[in-house]
Amino acid sequence: MPHFIVEYSANLEHELDLDRLFANVHRQLIAMPQFPTGGIRSRARRIEHYCFADGLGDYAGVHVELKLSATRPQAMREEIGQRIFATLEAHFADLQARRFLALSMEVGLFHPGSFFNSNNLHALFEHP
Template sequence: MPHFIVEYTDNIKNETNIAKLLEEIHKVLIAHDTVFPIGGLRSRAIELNEYRVADGTEDDAFVHATLKIGAGRSEAIKKVVCDALFEVITEHFSRLMSKRYLALSMELHEFSEAGTYKKNNIHARFNKK
């Protein structure tokens, strides 16, 4: 953990660089490697082909991100990280937002470790350092 998931409407795919967004998101999370182990970091983007925004009369678009983390981080660190992530998202889409209707949102999903199953040998690579 953490997992970062970004959903975006397909009507903006040619106007933005989602791979670059994920790269910038990783920079933020890696900067907090004492809170979030690098070996557990995952991100993914989901292009939405079927959606409806507002009243459906315009070519509106949206981007919604979810940060999923295990329980145990302080409220202060969650705020610092989420503020930094949303700043990256806002900056990434600022030019696009100045040209078209676009809704940006992000949520933090924190869950207990009970009921989650994980196996990961990537951590070992970073623990050698």
């Protein structure tokens, strides 16, 4: 873990460079000793039905959920959230300069006892 989930309005389909965003976020998370490389995951969801503000313009939106373990201290979750949001703002700065874009992010929590996982990727990144 963590999971990085991007939801974006369909009118942004050809304006996002999600591969670059994911690479930047993964590099940043891998550099943090709290996260094993094999547990970092990113994905995106295109949202077909949406409305922003008064609904009259070609407004767009990106919302990110960064899911972390609830066992991480609150201060750590806030610091990581601020760092990742700064990365998002930098990534989308040019897009916000060209069009109206609502950008948001929340840090969600995986709670022990209600999150189940099977992952054999960790073995690929273990150091002898």
